[in-house]
Amino acid sequence: MSGMAVSRLGSGGVSVRAVNAAKSVGRLARVDSILSRMATISHGEELAPPMLERILNADPILSQRIPFVVAAFCNETKQPIPGSICDAIRSFGYSDVRDLVMIVGIAEVYRELSLRCGLNTGQLTQQAIAIAVATEYLGNKVGQSKHITFSAGLFANIGVPVLAMSERGYSGIASSVAGGKTQLHEAEIQSLACSHGDAGYCLLTDYGFDEQVTICAAGHSVESSSKLVVCVHLAESFAHQLGFDGGFAIVPPSFNDDLFRQLGCDNADTEHVVAQITKWSSLSSRILA
Numbered sequence: 109m110s111g112m113a114v115s116r117l118g119s120g121g122v123s124v125r126a127v128n129a130a131k132s133v134g135r136l137a138r139v140d141s142i143l144s145r146m147a148t149i150s151h152g153e154e155l156a157p158p159m160l161e162r163i164l165n166a167d168p169i170l171s172q173r174i175p176f177v178v179a180a181f182c183n184e185t186k187q188p189i190p191g192s193i194c195d196a197i198r199s200f201g202y203s204d205v206r207d208l209v210m211i212v213g214i215a216e217v218y219r220e221l222s223l224r225c226g227l228n229t230g231q232l233t234q235q236a237i238a239i240a241v242a243t244e245y246l247g248n249k250v251g252q253s254k255h256i257t258f259s260a261g262l263f264a265n266i267g268v269p270v271l272a273m274s275e276r277g278y279s280g281i282a283s284s285v286a287g288g289k290t291q292l293h294e295a296e297i298q299s300l301a302c303s304h305g306d307a308g309y310c311l312l313t314d315y316g317f318d319e320q321v322t323i324c325a326a327g328h329s330v331e332s333s334s335k336l337v338v339c340v341h342l343a344e345s346f347a348h349q350l351g352f353d354g355g356f357a358i359v360p361p362s363f364n365d366d367l368f369r370q371l372g373c374d375n376a377d378t379e380h381v382v383a384q385i386t387k388w389s390s391l392s393s394r395i396l397a
Contacts, residue, residue, distance in 0.1 A: 148163060154206075169216055242381050249373060324340045
């Protein structure tokens with residue numbers, strides 16, 4: 109359990125359920141390997157292309173999946189197919205390659221966890237991608253790092269399958285919110301006295317993800333003083349309004365127009381965010397097939 113070998117979590121104020129849920133993930137060798145690599149890539153600095161390639165090639169799943177996804181991406185975007193990760197970075201830049209790698213990583217983590225808790229891999233992945241691209245766009249409006257914003261949005265709800273896998277009664281929680289206005293974290297707290305935000309924070313902290321990413325996973329409250337957390341909150345609202353709710357069929361909460369405009373956004377930005385979510389939802393569903 110390389111990623112979980114040395115716990116970075118303190119005991120104060122952390123839900124025992126959330127800690128145990130995070131630890132249970134570390135016992136899954138495939139997930140442990142992928143998350144360890146995603147944590148390294150989640151930090152703000154760019155890795156040297158050969159280093160990134162070595163990190164990915166050391167994992168048996170990523171080393172097989174990423175070349176296929178990169179090739180599919182190139183076919184969709186009418187670009188020549190590169191022969192390696194280094195070639196891909198030279199062709200269309202570190203940022204796009206990193207985003208593709210992170211998308212493959214989250215899709216594989218969700219697949220492994222969903223097999224053990226009965227959630228829908230595709231819907232969780234599509235929601236994550238929708239939140240990621242919207243967070244990236246909104247973060248750019250307020251001067252946030254493109255690299256951190258994408259990761260923060262992508263892993264915002266990683267705690268959902270983590271908690272679901274750990275709690276046998278989670279299917280009852282999922283059923284209770286379907287078709288209603290009660291939000292998932294509210295139902296979790298009522299039943300378990302902890303939420304998927306707690307589980308996600310514990311997991312990402314223990315693997316050493318960038319602190320800004322872990323804070324967004326802990327909860328994306330409208331009251332937060334962090335601009336990045338606010339961006340994730342609004343991005344998730346966009347995702348919900350467009351039907352990307354992770355498969356829980358929850359009635360979308362009201363969109364906070366005032367908060368949106370406080371970021372300097374207007375109707376044109378709404379159109380851009382919707383277009384980005386629609387574009388990447390369609391593209392990712394094809395390249396991940």
